[in-house]
Amino acid sequence: MDAALPMTSIDPRDRVALRDWATASRAAFLQPAPTEEALDERLAEVADHRLTAVRDVVGGEERVVATLRTFDAEVAVPGAEPVVVDAVSTATVLPTHRRRGLLSRMLTADLERARDGGLALAALIAAEAPIYGRFGFGTATRSTSLVVDHTHVRFRPDAPSAPGSLEFVPAGRTEDLARVHDRARRARPGGFPRDAAWWAAAGRRGEGRWLGTRGHVVLHRDEAGVPDGYVAYDLADTSTGRVAGGTATVADLSATTPAAYRALWEFVTSIDLVRSTRAADRPVDELLPHLLVDPRAVQTGPVDDFLWLRVLDVVGALSARRYLGAGTLVLEVVDPLGLAGATVRLHVAPGERGDGEGWLSPEVSTTGAAPDVVLGVGELASLLLGGTSAMALHRAGRLRCSPADAHALQRLFATPEAPWCPTWF
Template sequence: MSLEVRPVAESEFGDWVRALKTGFLRPPVVTDEEIQGRLPHVDLDRTLGVFDRGRIVATFRTFTQELSTVGGGSLGADAVSQVTVSPSHRRRGVLSRVMAADLATAKERGDAVATLIAAEYPIYGRYGFGPAAWTTEWSVDVTRAGLDPRRTGQPEDGGTIELSDAAEIRKIGPEVHRRTARVRAGVPNRDARGWDRGTGLGFQVEPWTEPFYAVYRSASGAVEGYAAYRVDDKWDDTKQPVNTATVHDLIACTPAAERALWRYLCSVDWVTTVRSGYRAPDDVLPLLLPDPRAARVVTHSDWLWVRVLDVAKVLEGRTYAGSGSLVLELRDEAGLAGGRYRLDASPEGAEVSRTTEDADLALDIAELGTLSLGDESVVRLGELGRVEELTAGAAARADVLLRASRRPWCPDMF
């Protein structure tokens, strides 16, 4: 099979979108309006098509991303998105060919990691990606939550909750988002297109329904969080409201803002159920309720996957609560980031260097991706046979160094 892999030309972009929709099993209809709406927001040099006799049979797009890491720093990332292979060309090595070329280019460009959100779990481990951040969604039965029905929707800390609109969220949201990324690992930056799409102010691929917006301001008047949510309109046979509020975006850069926004959402009249949207697995929501059992888990899954391309940038680009040293033997079949590395870390910083010392731990590069944002336990991976402990006690020492106090969270799909 002779296939051509190359960036698509502007004149081919409509065909590329059609192939994208075909791969995701969506109606393969593309309008001129959709092409003109999408086109300004893609870098055609990083929008790849796989051509079979002139027909696009696979899609692959990347863009520049900044990903927050433990301690508030950021890593330059090659964000991989819109990966499809048409049903007629599956299982022929098409994705392997494109992915290998892209990762090599990202490595040469100087990206610390590649990132993606996997449609299917088994696909990306073979390319060195590991699940670095998981996500959980809760459905809260407000009637069982135990919240005081006499409470108003206003916080009790001197702050305020005010209803707002898309224009204000577009103005204040980016700074709240940036501040949140400084206190939580796994948060990717949002570009202007992301904000326009998320507030309905730009071109929308799907039909847009305007949400409600609630903004939290501290007692000093500083904006510290906001929530975007939609509410359905349902009543039971006895004329009682049974409405569900579904959260589409809740960003809070302080604990006070997060608590206040959840309490507000659980106090809206006629709302009997709150769907949380995708949150970090250790979100405060369940334990914020007098009866945490009122929050039922409805989704729990892997979410953000990370492929380490530069070991030193990843391990030096985060903070460490304690001090210690580790020698890691990293296996990388693609030859991009393998080798033996020594990590010397302390609260003052970290240094990573190549070494010939005996290794403490041996692991595939995908497992380092899983560990990169402080979420997973090295001891647990060892028990699964995915990390080999070569020095007694090294896995426990690694956990002390690498694990973060809060689990990483990626609030966006990309």
């Protein structure tokens, strides 16, 4: 570890310091130094974030060589209110200073701070999958991509449908979109908030942004005129000769009812002169194929990890969600970094159904009892939102327990919908 180089905090409102910090972080992601416009956007985005830098003297000048950004944000969990987590981002070390322990120092210091501050979880999106397992993170949501062939799209007669209306939204008018997204992200495990700065940046369409120069946003309203879905897409002319063959790329599609969801997909897949739609960062249990007479009109894949979680407080993390199954298990959670390891009793009694949806509240407490299941802190993070099969982890040798207890874990942690996070942060 390179203990000689000091870690310092950066004031996110200090433009000069932020420029040095952003120049270093962008270089590690192979990008040029920020323009003044990009810096303005960054200032707005990170105004209340925690920025860390490591500096070194390079060519006689002190420069930022490593960066980390963290902030508090809510992640939706099964059956309960979203949980505030330590969101980790912009973890970079310049190639000249890599593999000297700088990331390890910055990240472990921040995780300790978050745990001491009472947060039960940390979250991030990994640039490369091998980096974060050693820090106790595990994959909590997965996403996939779709290609829809419009010539084969026909909705089933029983596909949900309701009266409503569609309208184009002018660039920059994002209030209705933000409201729809906020309702949708709370309703599904893995959902992540988008603040005003996120929407302001999304509203500025153009090259290299959320929506390109041919971007459009269409809002759906229900019969009463209340917004209940939107789709944001870009168009490209991919015709050959006189044969029309435009392609739509969906940047974002969010709906709070299946009928609005259907209306938006029906809209995009029936635009004249457009023959196919692509969409990335979609849920692995996307509804669209189930709505179609020919589900092969939707080609799905690949599936990749998206949101990673790190448990900082085992009792807090297990208590934050609700469960559909009932059961009692003693879990020994092993944490090689020594931040959160604990042996706990998770008890979910049948019949204590809190609300009409069948979610059950758990009782969770530390215990000296012998464990039924021994698992790593990263494996617990993977199970927490219901996105990873306990049976698969058991078969992979990553849970130490009987097959029956792995099955019991599977029943306890399963969720009706796959967890999904479509928001980069």
